[in-house]
Amino acid sequence: MEPQIKALPPFSFCAEWKIVGAASHDSFVEGSKMTNLKLVGLEKKERTIVPVGTVRFGEALVLIGGPCSVESEEQTVETAVAVKEAGGDMLRGGAFKPRTSPYAFQGLGLVGLKILAKAREVSGLPFVTEVLDTRDVSWVAEFADMIQIGARNMQNFSLLKEVGKLQKPILLKRGMHSTIEEWLNCAEYILNEGNPNVVLCERGIRSFETYTRNTFDLSAVPAAKELSHLPVITDPTHGTGRISLIEPMSLASIAAGSDGLILEVHRNPAEALSDKDQALTPQAFGTIVRKVRAMEKFMKELT
Numbered sequence: 001m002e003p004q005i006k007a008l009p010p011f012s013f014c015a016e017w018k019i020v021g022a023a024s025h026d027s028f029v030e031g032s033k034m035t036n037l038k039l040v041g042l043e044k045k046e047r048t049i050v051p052v053g054t055v056r057f058g059e060a061l062v063l064i065g066g067p068c069s070v071e072s073e074e075q076t077v078e079t080a081v082a083v084k085e086a087g088g089d090m091l092r093g094g095a096f097k098p099r100t101s102p103y104a105f106q107g108l109g110l111v112g113l114k115i116l117a118k119a120r121e122v123s124g125l126p127f128v129t130e131v132l133d134t135r136d137v138s139w140v141a142e143f144a145d146m147i148q149i150g151a152r153n154m155q156n157f158s159l160l161k162e163v164g165k166l167q168k169p170i171l172l173k174r175g176m177h178s179t180i181e182e183w184l185n186c187a188e189y190i191l192n193e194g195n196p197n198v199v200l201c202e203r204g205i206r207s208f209e210t211y212t213r214n215t216f217d218l219s220a221v222p223a224a225k226e227l228s229h230l231p232v233i234t235d236p237t238h239g240t241g242r243i244s245l246i247e248p249m250s251l252a253s254i255a256a257g258s259d260g261l262i263l264e265v266h267r268n269p270a271e272a273l274s275d276k277d278q279a280l281t282p283q284a285f286g287t288i289v290r291k292v293r294a295m296e297k298f299m300k301e302l303t
């Protein structure tokens, strides 16, 4: 049978498309009028400070360093001590890893949490670690000083509600396909359950660019800060995926008003079981710490 050729759409149909285009543009322009952010919006006048042990997000720069994944006690403890010696404030490390392939290293789970607790004991640094599943929230909270909701789970509303029932500080990463409005609404979910201790983290979004792992959206930092009272930090490691770009984007983050950085550090990057191409050596991390602290001082003098 001959395929039926549909008539071209009439002019009015094309006009409708124009209207749709105009409407979506309007919603972009109206970004600053986000009205449903009852708790994370600026109705609260003073900026929120989120304490994690002796570290206080929103008060002074918080620099977090550590491996993408917890691989062994030796690797994690050694890295934690190096991060501390380099001037870091907190340790990061994944015990549950959200991996693209089910055959890639998935993390050590409970063993990984125990290793992180040991690294905290030895280094004195509090740690942040990711939770992937609502069923793990309560016991991960028993170990961790701060819980990360990663980019892939930003809109996992069950997980947001579950961590919202705790008082434990939450690091909420921006989803890789999410608008600033969607990200802030996810923070709203957590506050709405009763947990006010949320720190936002810009970690890059997907675009057509392939040179960088993600497109690091630095404008999201001042944007989130003019829309919300919550502290905002950045992750130039996942934001760029390239060692050479981490230092400049770390400095740029501070200039953009970021309250801190989370960076991947490995004692021997070539051996890392995940994200080895973007892991800093402890020495490179130390250089960034020194430069961003100088940048923080410079920014204070400017204002």
Ligand code: PEP
Pocket (backbone or CB within 6 Å): 068, 094, 098, 130, 149, 150, 151, 152, 173, 203, 235, 238
């Ligand atoms: C991570 O920090 O280990 C991680 C997986 O980051 P993201 O969720 O931003 O990809």
Ligand code: MN
Pocket (backbone or CB within 6 Å): 068, 238, 264, 274, 275
């Ligand atoms: Mn990683």
